[in-house]
Amino acid sequence: MIELHRDDAPQGPFISHMGERGFCINKIWYSGGIWMTGDMACDWLPPALENLTLNDLQPLFDQLPHIEMLLLGTGQNLIWPNGTMRRAMRDIGIGLEVMDSKAAARSWSFLRAEGRLVAAALYPHGA
Incomplete structure (x- = not known):
């Protein structure tokens, strides 16, 4: 299990x-994937990464309509989503940062501390 520590991070998740199978956020265990905005975290049952579409993320975007960037944590390894998904993100004007979920969790804290309008969709490490 990987343990992260909080220094001077903003409020929120x-x-x-x-x-292997989930995340502990604000002392609550989430099994499987998660979505996060600056105000909330929730369970997410992600499709296989190669099948990920913009529609799979729409409820997250509805929570944060002016998002500038999505951190996509792809589990234990960096795996690029399909080209259709990458183009769709570009077409709607949302930056897509793809990394393994451990790196995405660290980046989340940095970007939130900067006050960025960022959301995260993270696959569990065992994905």
């Missing part, structure tokens, strides 16, 4: 632990 903070990932303190990450395991």
